[in-house]
Amino acid sequence: MADLYDKINELYDQRRKAELGGGDERIQRQHEKGKLTARERIDLLLDKDTFVELNPFTEHRSTDFGLNEKVYPGDGVVTGYGKINGRPVYLFSQDFTVFGGALGEMHAKKIAQAMDLAAKNGAPFIGLNDSGGARIQEGVVSLDGYGHVFYRNAIYSGVIPQISVIMGPCAGGAVYSPAITDFVFMVDKTSQMFITGPKVIETVTGEKISTEDLGGAKVHNTISGNAHFRGESEEEVLSMVRRLLNYFPPNNLGSSKLEGETGDDWRPDLADIVPFDGVRPYDVRAVIEQVVDHASFMEVHREFAKNMVVGFGRIQGETVGLVCNQPKFLAGSLDINSSDKAARFIRFCDAFHIPIITFEDVTGFFPGIKQEHGGIIRHGAKILYAYSEATVPKITVILRKAYGGAYVAMNSKAIGADLVFAWPNAEIAVMGPQGAANIIFSREIARSGNPQKTRHEKIQEYREKFANPYIAAARGMVDDIIDPRETRMKLIQSLEMLRQKQEERPRKKHGNIPL
């Protein structure tokens, strides 16, 4: 007669069966492609021995197309919770060895259940995606399953941080879950995202393209902007996810402060980074590195819209979001992609109480027919909207140029900056002296006996009058003009003084950001 120990042994047998997914042969195939299994990935992502699995015995209940003979406990996805750097997270990891990780009714139900638990418990949610998309044999119920996941991605947006890691194919409707989440990671060469694959594209439009060129990690990190990070291997990507999570509070009610660097906050090197000559480029990341705690800067969207640098850093242990013009590319001007990039980042910071520091050196919005016809008006408006809407501490440091509408957009006092500092070489004006002189003194220059000399004089006149920070400071648009070397010190003081900041907005259901 069977006793309890037989039942316990049977339980372990069942667990082992669930852990085997689609079986040894398919696991081997997964490894041959240079990919890890769903469970190996979880082991790498989480702190050692912290994973607790949920619903390992879930099965699909479909019978069409022979599915009644193909039943795998767990139904192609591993879900559960564990810890990263000692803090709880919830996750799913799709098992490509079972129906190619394809999502069916019960598979989706497991994901949705884990998401609900993450939201109720205020913990970040991470999706490890490796899937052939909707499980074709299950038909419309698998589409419905996606709907349940997308809905949760949307309603929990701004409640808990959500991260997607693409570790294989992610095609068709499947891409819309990652697209709604806050940050998307991809693995070079082994991950792809697209709505319709190369074959469909060729049939419909006649265009020929490889899977990798259509939706590989490089394409989405550099061209489309759909992904924020990429790594050479799964191991590298998972360690990047662990690092990123360190910056976040667990939810929209928490805060994220670690032990930070204190001590010598006078940074002499800051005086030498930004060239005095306004047209000479430099790398704004050198300024960031000097201001934040040592080696604490983690850039987001590093390869996309390089004229804007955004990312997380720490100042005395407190997480800050950095939004910075990058004079090394397009003279740091704002264009469609950099506006989208900055606006989305600002909104993430605001949703999770992360103070925003803006380093400004901007010549204006990037001119051109492509930009105008591409909707720079609507896209540029997103930055204005996102900064205005944000109620977290917002501090701007004008490093050099702050021209035109871009000056207003880059967290100016008028759109809600709490504190604006300018370095003594800052130029805050409607436009650069050259352009300004050519417009307002065009007649004098044309009538002059020596137009070149007159133009030069007029440019100098405009520069002396407006290309400095003192007029803006006199009108209260700049709170103080500071020695560049004391920038970190000023930011530490400012963050401390703004820590209890409370700012109310008019009551409304929600605003309508120009999308």
Ligand SMILES: CC(=O)SCCNC(=O)CCNC(=O)[C@H](O)C(C)(C)COP(=O)(O)OP(=O)(O)OC[C@H]1O[C@@H](n2cnc3c(N)ncnc32)[C@H](O)[C@@H]1OP(=O)(O)O
């Ligand atoms: C709303 C939507 O999501 S629409 C999109 C629907 N999905 C698709 O059109 C993609 C269909 N799948 C594919 O194109 C390919 O399987 C790829 C590109 C994902 C992967 O290709 P490969 O790495 O060569 O793997 P392969 O094709 O052998 O698939 C592995 C297994 O997953 C199964 N599979 C893959 N995708 C699906 C799917 N969508 N539904 C059910 N089973 C699937 C395959 O039948 C195969 O099963 P097997 O191990 O029993 O033979």
